[in-house]
Structure formats: structure tokens, C-alpha cells
Amino acid sequence: MSFGFGIGDCIAVIEVVKKIHDRVKDSPDQIKNTRQDVEAISAFIKREETSRLNGITDPLDRARIHDSLASCKRIVQGLQSDLNKFKEVESGGKGLRMKLKQSVQRLKWDQKENADTRSRMLTSLALLEGEFRRLDSEVLRNTNVAVNYTQAGVERLHQRLDTKDQMIERQNQVAERQAILDWICSSEIDYVDQQKALKKRRQRGIGEWFVDSQNFKNWLNADGSALLCSGRPGVGKTMITSFVVNRVLEKHNNDPQVGIAYIYCQFARQKEQTPGNLLSSILRQLVERHSVVPAKVKSLYQLSLGKEDLSPADLTDLLDIVLGSFRKRIIIIDALDEMQSSTGAQSEFVSQVLAIRQKFGIQLYVTSRTIQEIARKAPDASQMEICAREEDMRCSLANILKTGPLLSNRPDLQKRALSKILQIADGM
Numbered sequence: 001m002s003f004g005f006g007i008g009d010c011i012a013v014i015e016v017v018k019k020i021h022d023r024v025k026d027s028p029d030q031i032k033n034t035r036q037d038v039e040a041i042s043a044f045i046k047r048e049e050t051s052r053l054n055g056i057t058d059p060l061d062r063a064r065i066h067d068s069l070a071s072c073k074r075i076v077q078g079l080q081s082d083l084n085k086f087k088e089v090e091s092g093g094k095g096l097r098m099k100l101k102q103s104v105q106r107l108k109w110d111q112k113e114n115a116d117t118r119s120r121m122l123t124s125l126a127l128l129e130g131e132f133r134r135l136d137s138e139v140l141r142n143t144n145v146a147v148n149y150t151q152a153g154v155e156r157l158h159q160r161l162d163t164k165d166q167m168i169e170r171q172n173q174v175a176e177r178q179a180i181l182d183w184i185c186s187s188e189i190d191y192v193d194q195q196k197a198l199k200k201r202r203q204r205g206i207g208e209w210f211v212d213s214q215n216f217k218n219w220l221n222a223d224g225s226a227l228l229c230s231g232r233p234g235v236g237k238t239m240i241t242s243f244v245v246n247r248v249l250e251k252h253n254n255d256p257q258v259g260i261a262y263i264y265c266q267f268a269r270q271k272e273q274t275p276g277n278l279l280s281s282i283l284r285q286l287v288e289r290h291s292v293v294p295a296k297v298k299s300l301y302q303l304s305l306g307k308e309d310l311s312p313a314d315l316t317d318l319l320d321i322v323l324g325s326f327r328k329r330i331i332i333i334d335a336l337d338e339m340q341s342s343t344g345a346q347s348e349f350v351s352q353v354l355a356i357r358q359k360f361g362i363q364l365y366v367t368s369r370t371i372q373e374i375a376r377k378a379p380d381a382s383q384m385e386i387c388a389r390e391e392d393m394r395c396s397l398a399n400i401l402k403t404g405p406l407l408s409n410r411p412d413l414q415k416r417a418l419s420k421i422l423q424i425a426d427g428m
Contacts, residue, residue, distance in 0.1 A: 045069055074301055076112035180293050182299045184310065184318075185280035189272060191264050198242035204246040207236065207243045215384045220247065223328060226381035228371040235388040237367040238264065241334035248330055259326035261285035265338040273339055279315055282331060286322045296321050319356060329362045336368040350374050 148197055181187075210216060219227035231237045245262050252258040261282040265273055287297060297318055300310075310318070331353065339346040354377050357364050366374060367386065374384060 047071055051354065053123060055126045062340075079143060116132075123178070177293055180298060181284050181287065183301055183304075184287060184297070185277065185284040189277055189281045190284070191281070194264050195242060195245055195262065198239060199246060202242065204241065205273060207240050210240050210386065211243055211247055213384070215242070215382055219365065219382060220251070223363060224357075225362040226357070226366075226378050227384060228375055228378070228381045229365075229367045229386050230369065230371045231367070231386035233369065235386055237386050238334050240386055241332065241365075241367055245332055252328070252330070255328075256289060256291065257327040259286045259289050259323065259329045260332075262332035263334065265333070265335040267338045268394070270338070270340050273345075275345055276315065278349055279319065279352060280310065283315065283319050283322060286329075288320075290322075290325070294322055294325060320359075323356060323360045323362075329360055330365075330366045331357075331362055334367050336366055336374070337370065347373070350377065354378055 086327075109276060215227065219225050229237065229240070241262075241264070248260060262285070263278055263281060287293060300314060300318065333353070336346065336350070339349060341347070352371065353362075353364070354374075356362060357378075364378075364381070366376070371383065375381060
């Protein structure tokens with residue numbers, strides 16, 4: 001007996017039932033999981049919207065984040081609306097009617113569509129998270145830039161403070177150095193200003209014969225040599241000495257291993273030009289050649305608190321120490337005869353100078369009206385006479401007559417006056 005259904009029809013019905021079962025069997029769990037995801041995502045969006053978005057100041061960044069949040073909110077709201085239709089499926093209620101209603105809602109639940117919606121949600125969240133990561137990266141980069149800038153500012157501040165400390169320390173060192181030099185010898189017995197004044201008075205061509213002479217060249221280039229120059233008053237010994245000082249400084253001024261000192265004796269300063277003061281002046285000039293005051297000199301100054309004058313013994317000791325620190329030493333003395341001779345000051349000073357010359361091989365240059373005494377004590381010294389050369393006198397007088405108010409416009413009278421003066425001078 002047949003009811004109009006074949007075996008194939010039964011199989012087809014079974015397959016349809018199976019597909020429906022497969023479609024709805026996981027509906028309650030999926031609905032529950034989806035609702036949990038939606039609640040978590042909704043809380044996340046609300047938190048980020050109230051905290052993160054308010055901290056973004058750039059308009060473009062705010063617009064991008066706002067769009068991403070709005071997209072996520074729309075998807076969440078759609079899911080929430082759909083989920084509200086299937087509350088009974090999650091409730092697990094009893095009774096035939098509730099069971100039937102739950103079955104119908106399960107049939108309406110589209111798992112594939114739900115999966116697509118969740119996929120879109122995940123994509124939107126990924127974009128949103130990407131925006132946040134980008135902003136976090138920019139914030140970190142800006143923070144690093146700010147930190148680096150701050151660190152650079154701190155380093156610059158430290159450098160300025162270090163520079164200020166160094167300046168203060170340098171000023172203190174300069175002040176102490178000057179105090180030590182003045183303690184060794186008063187600046188009033190310094191001869192630098194006199195050398196500058198003589199250099200300004202120098203006229204081109206005058207005295208060239210002396211610095212070009214073989215005697216002077218031999219002395220200039222020979223360590224430990226001595227050149228003694230004599231001459232009558234007014235022949236230009238002091239001006240010649242200024243040439244010598246200038247030539248020596250030009251040759252050795254940039255060499256800190258060469259100690260140089262010079263003295264211009266003057267009759268008007270006999271009282272202050274004692275052997276002790278002149279040796280102190282030599283010591284001061286030698287110390288000035290050092291960029292740093294020798295330790296022994298500084299130590300003795302600190303012990304005396306800069307108040308007690310150098311004793312003769314301390315002066316001798318310091319001269320030995322400082323002279324010994326140089327590779328080469330040169331001492332130039334002009335007008336030795338201007339020192340007091342009746343009191344023995346001149347003889348004492350000569351003996352002291354020759355003693356340190358013998359001990360350290362000092363290169364010595366001396367001018368005086370007469371040189372018999374020093375020549376007797378230094379038999380190895382070369383001797384040379386300084387006289388008023390006619391070419392020097394002619395050059396000097398011609399310049400005076402040309403620039404003077406009386407004969408500046410009378411070259412004929414200048415020539416006659418020059419000839420007469422040279423005839424009367426006779427080498428003076």
C-alpha cells in the first residue's frame with residue numbers, strides 16, 4: 001500500500017531536517033556569546049570616547065577617531081537591536097508554548113549573517129585600534145622629542161654653569177697670578193712700559209748697523225755667550241738696547257722654553273734699583289714667561305700670605321728653580337753705570353749676575369760707559385763699542401728738521417743746518 005512518498009522523499013526530508021538542526025543547534029550559545037561581545041565592545045567604545053578622544057587636540061586625528069568610533073557604534077547598535085529579538089532563546093523557559101516560540105526564534109537566527117556582522121565589527125575595531133596605536137606612537141615620539149629637548153636644555157644649562165665656574169676659576173687664577181708677580185717685584189720696577197716707549201721713538205734705518213754686525217749676530221745665536229758694549233753718554237746705547245730686546249723677543253717670544261729678562265738702569269732711580277730689586281725684576285719677568293706659576297713660587301707665596309717680602313735666600317732659591325726650568329736664558333742690562341758704585345751696589349749686582357750666568361749658561365748683554373770691571377770678571381765676553389754713527393745722526397736730524405716748525409718749508413736751510421750740526425757733534 002503506498003502513501004505517495006518514496007524512499008528518496010524520506011531521505012530529502014531527513015537532509016532538510018539535518019540542515020535546520022545544524023543551523024539552529026548552536027543558536028543559544030552564539031546568541032549568548034554575541035551578546036557578551038557586544039556588551040564588552042560597547043563598554044570599550046564608551047570608555048575610549050570619554051577618555052581617549054578628549055585627550056586628542058589635532059582636528060584631523062579627532063575626525064578619524066570619531067568616524068571609527070561611530071562606525072563601531074552603528075554596528076553594535078544593530079547587533080543589540082537584533083539580539084533583543086532573541087531573548088527567549090537565551091532564557092531557557094519551560095512550557096510547550098515557550099518551547100515552540102524558542103524554536104521559531106532559533107529558526108530566524110541567521111548564524112552566517114551574525115558571523116558576517118561580527119567580522120565587520122572586528123574589522124572596525126581593528127581600524128580603531130590602528131588609529132589608537134598611531135596616536136600612541138605619535139605621542140611617544142613627541143614625548144621623546146620633548147624629553148630629548150629637555151635633556152639638551154639641561155645639558156646646555158650644565159655647560160653654561162660649567163663655563164661660568166671655569167670663568168670664575170680662571171679669573172681667580174689670573175688674580176692670584178698677578179698677586180704673586182706683584183709680591184715678587186713691584187710693577188713700578190717693571191720695564192715693559194719703557195721698552196714700549198723706546199720702540200715708538202725708533203726711526204726706520206737707525207741702529208741697523210748694530211743688529212747687522214757680526215758681533216751681535218754671533219751673540220744672538222750662541223748660548224751662554226756675553227756681549228759687553230761701551231760708549232760715551234748720548235751716543236744711543238739705550239736705543240740700541242731697545243733694538244736688541246726687540247730682536248730677541250721677535251726670535252723667542254713664542255717659545256716658552258726660553259727665559260728672557262731685561263733691565264734699563266736710570267740715574268734718577270738709583271735708590272730703588274738695588275741689587276735685590278733688580279734680581280726680583282729678573283725673577284718676575286722669568287715667571288711671567290711661564291703660563292702657570294711654578295709650584296715652588298706659588299707655595300712660598302701662600303706660606304707668606306703674600307705679605308712678607310722675599311728674603312735674599314728665598315730670592316736666590318727661586319731664581320735657581322725658575323732659571324733651571326728653561327732650556328735657554330737671556331738677560332739684557334742697559335746702562336749698568338747708572339747704578340750706584342760708591343755704595344758697592346753695582347759691584348754686588350754684577351757679581352750676582354755673573355754667578356748665575358756661570359751656573360746656568362746665561363746669554364748676557366750689557367751696556368755701560370765703561371766695561372773694565374765686568375770685562376775683568378767675564379774674560380770670555382765679546383766687547384763692542386757703540387758710537388754715534390753719522391748715518392744714524394743724519395737720519396734722525398733730517399726727520400726733526402723736516403717736521404719742525406722753523407725749517408719745514410726751507411730744504412736749503414735744512415741741508416745747511418744738518419751739515420753744521422754733524423760737524424759740531426763729532427760723534428756725540
